[in-house]
Amino acid sequence: MANGALADALRGAAGRDNVLTEAADRWTYGYDNSRQQALPAAVIFATDAEQVAAVVSVCNERGTPLTARGWGSGTTGATVPSEGGVVLSFERMDAILRTDPANRLMVVQPGVTNQAVQTAAAEHGFFWPPDPTSAAFCSVGGNLAYNSAGPRAVKYGTPRENTLGLRAVTGDASAIRTGVHTTKGVVGYDLTRLIIGSEGTLALTTEATLKLTPVPQARRTMRGVYADMGAAARAVSAIMAQPVVPSTLEFIDGKAIEMIRSHSQADLPEGAGAMLMIAVDGAEACLDQAAAAVSEAARVDGCMGLDMARSHAEVQALWATRKALSPALRQVAPKKINEDVAVPVSRMPELVEGLQGLAHRYGITIVNFGHAGNGNIHVNLLVDPDDPAQMAAAEPCLEAVFDLVLSLEGTLSGEHGIGLVKRAFVAREIEPATLALMRRLKQQFDPNGILNPGKGFPEAG
Numbered sequence: 064m065a066n067g068a069l070a071d072a073l074r075g076a077a078g079r080d081n082v083l084t085e086a087a088d089r090w091t092y093g094y095d096n097s098r099q100q101a102l103p104a105a106v107i108f109a110t111d112a113e114q115v116a117a118v119v120s121v122c123n124e125r126g127t128p129l130t131a132r133g134w135g136s137g138t139t140g141a142t143v144p145s146e147g148g149v150v151l152s153f154e155r156m157d158a159i160l161r162t163d164p165a166n167r168l169m170v171v172q173p174g175v176t177n178q179a180v181q182t183a184a185a186e187h188g189f190f191w192p193p194d195p196t197s198a199a200f201c202s203v204g205g206n207l208a209y210n211s212a213g214p215r216a217v218k219y220g221t222p223r224e225n226t227l228g229l230r231a232v233t234g235d236a237s238a239i240r241t242g243v244h245t246t247k248g249v250v251g252y253d254l255t256r257l258i259i260g261s262e263g264t265l266a267l268t269t270e271a272t273l274k275l276t277p278v279p280q281a282r283r284t285m286r287g288v289y290a291d292m293g294a295a296a297r298a299v300s301a302i303m304a305q306p307v308v309p310s311t312l313e314f315i316d317g318k319a320i321e322m323i324r325s326h327s328q329a330d331l332p333e334g335a336g337a338m339l340m341i342a343v344d345g346a347e348a349c350l351d352q353a354a355a356a357v358s359e360a361a362r363v364d365g366c367m368g369l370d371m372a373r374s375h376a377e378v379q380a381l382w383a384t385r386k387a388l389s390p391a392l393r394q395v396a397p398k399k400i401n402e403d404v405a406v407p408v409s410r411m412p413e414l415v416e417g418l419q420g421l422a423h424r425y426g427i428t429i430v431n432f433g434h435a436g437n438g439n440i441h442v443n444l445l446v447d448p449d450d451p452a453q454m455a456a457a458e459p460c461l462e463a464v465f466d467l468v469l470s471l472e473g474t475l476s477g478e479h480g481i482g483l484v485k486r487a488f489v490a491r492e493i494e495p496a497t498l499a500l501m502r503r504l505k506q507q508f509d510p511n512g513i514l515n516p517g518k519g520f521p522e523a524g
């Protein structure tokens with residue numbers, strides 16, 4: 064628990080009602096979806112930018128670690144207070160401050176959920192493109208800190224492409240404003256994109272100006288089934304090489320199909336080795352032509368069938384197969400290790416083939432699915448916690464997965480971030496000189512290293 068002097072200073076800065084010091088309350092704010100947990104000394108509820116700066120000031124003077132928290136749905140432990148100190152929860156700073164359809168923007172506080180933003184934007188015929196599956200229970204602050212996205216990223220991009228500016232508080236308690244309210248702007252360095260994806264290690268976001276996109280008039284949904292992953296990957300490359308950008312291009316591999324088959328009534332042809340879920344959106348008048356171009360590209364050698372949904376019910380039926388995967392995985396392997404690597408789209412067949420080799424070598428079933436249009440693959444190692452041999456093989460297998468990804472010019476994380484769990488691997492991807500520059504940048508934003516210490520990249524030396 065926070066010692067008396069720290070607790071008093073925090074109450075003075077944050078307001079008595081915004082500070083929790085009881086152990087039962089503190090435990091609740093010490094975990095996230097990574098299944099890691101640590102006990103903070105105190106939990107504070109952020110209420111506004113001035114109060115956030117006052118809390119940071121107290122922590123900065125005392126060298127107390129301070130970890131920002133949205134809704135705690137992150138999967139890599141970035142919001143776990145691994146070095147103790149204060150957890151600053153943004154869940155009560157959840158207002159939508161301004162919706163401005165004429166300028167296609169929305170100004171929000173960081174604790175608002177992604178879903179609340181989508182609902183408010185939809186009233187004006189707009190949406191905010193980042194679409195994590197967790198939309199209903201994750202915050203915009205968390206989305207920005209992890210640069211989180213979903214299936215729409217292939218066409219519409221991630222938070223980095225859909226945020227115009229921020230207000231934030233740095234580790235030395237300076238309140239800063241970054242970016243612009245326009246869709247062009249080149250004055251000064253692009254601190255907005257630097258802070259986005261920095262996992263709360265550089266600054267605490269207190270306000271975000273989001274760039275909105277008009278809701279497309281119509282959408283066509285297709286499902287392609289392929290004999291093997293090589294054929295599906297060729298289809299992905301062919302789709303991405305023609306001018307119509309799909310709004311969704313998701314894939315699942317043969318192992319995932321087997322799993323869906325054994326745990327649901329999914330309707331899939333025998334011998335299916337991979338599946339693509341494809342959507343195109345845009346103006347109704349152009350959509351048949353756009354869908355025809357994409358489906359023509361998708362019909363490569365090895366395509367066993369391409370179904371186009373004709374009604375809402377048919378769209379739901381096509382997605383039902385894909386949606387059956389997560390429950391099936393949870394049932395088969397509640398303790399799976401889930402990575403979210405990304406490789407250039409054309410290297411996906413090599414990745415999947417390489418992963419099959421590793422599965423064989425280490426005796427671990429590996430199931431792959433994900434956002435094929437971005438080459439962003441969720442690699443699931445289905446480790447049986449009751450099998451000591453598998454548990455011993457898990458770590459070396461994971462290391463081999465990362466080595467394979469990097470050898471294909473890929474990256475360790477497409478959207479889930481580094482947090483605590485991937486920190487040890489970062490130096491494999493980022494060169495020493497670049498890492499050293501990142502550490503110097505961190506020092507400029509946060510001279511005493513209080514913001515989310517122990518996250519993002521390894522210590523020097």
Ligand SMILES: Cc1cc2nc3c(=O)[nH]c(=O)nc-3n(C[C@H](O)[C@H](O)[C@H](O)COP(=O)(O)OP(=O)(O)OC[C@H]3O[C@@H](n4cnc5c(N)ncnc54)[C@H](O)[C@@H]3O)c2cc1C
Pocket residue numbers: 095096130131132133134135136137138141142153173194195196197200201202203204205206207208209210211212213262263264266267268269478479515
């Ligand atoms: C079922 C499920 C499905 C998911 N699906 C997806 C998906 O499709 N795509 C995807 O990318 N992710 C997905 N996720 C992961 C997770 O939902 C996202 O990473 C999400 O953006 C985290 O938001 P959060 O509010 O829960 O943040 P938290 O987990 O609370 O925090 C995440 C990071 O944000 C920082 N942070 C929070 N608020 C601020 C702030 N105001 N200023 C500075 N830093 C801050 C924290 O310090 C931490 O580093 C999923 C998770 C679950 C459980």
